[in-house]
Amino acid sequence: QVQLVQSGAEVKEPGASVKVSCKASGYTFTSYAIHWVRQAPGQRLEWMGRINAGNGNTKYSQRFQGRVTITRDTSASTAYMELSSLRSEDTAVYYCARENVGASDIWGQGTMVTVSS
C-alpha cells in the first residue's frame, strides 16, 4: 500500500541539527512532491517546505529559510528534512506528506523532535 514511514524520535541539544527521513513505498517516488509540516505541542500545523522528488527542486517557507534543507535520495525513495541551529521552540512533531493535486494525500506517522539541554 502507499505509505510514508518516518525515522524515530530525536532528542537534541540547543544549537545542534536534526535530520529526519521519510521513506516512500507503494508508488513511484519521483512522480510526486514531498512536503514537510511541523506541529509544536498544542499548536497548529505549520508548512516548512517541499521538494519535487523528480528534479530535486525545493521551496522553503520564509520562516525557516536558511535553517532548513530538504533533500531526497531517489535510489532509496527517501526524502530528508534537516533543521539546523535548533532552539527549544523547534520542539515539535515533524511530518512528511505526499503532494497530490495541490494537497497532501498521504502522511507519514510523524517524528517527535525534542530540543533540550
Add this chain to the structure above:
Amino acid sequence: QSALTQPASVSGSPGQSITISCTGTSSDVGSYDLVSWYQQHPGKAPKLMIYEGSKRPSGVSNRFSGSKSGNTASLTISGLQAEDEADYYCCSYAGSSTYVFGTGTKVTVL
C-alpha cells in the same frame, strides 16, 4: 506568509450541520482553487478531507463538503457525528510553490 484565519472552535449537536470558515487573502485563497482541508484526531497524523476546494478523496464521507467565495473557503460537516470531533485545518497554495495552513478549528460534538 501569515496563517489563514479560522475560528478557534465550533460546536454542534449530533445530526446538525456546522461550517468552518478559512479566511485568507487575494494572494492565497482568493487566487487559487487549491484549498484543502484536513481532519486531525489527538495524537494522529492529519487526514485529507477535501482538496481543490470542493473535491472529496475516495473514502471520505459525503457529509463533508467544501466551497469558496472570494478570499474565504468553508468546510461544512452535515449530519454531525461523534467521530467528527477533531481539529480541522485548511491549507491553501500561496504561489511560487509555497503553501500556508490555517490556525485550526476544534470541533466539539455536544
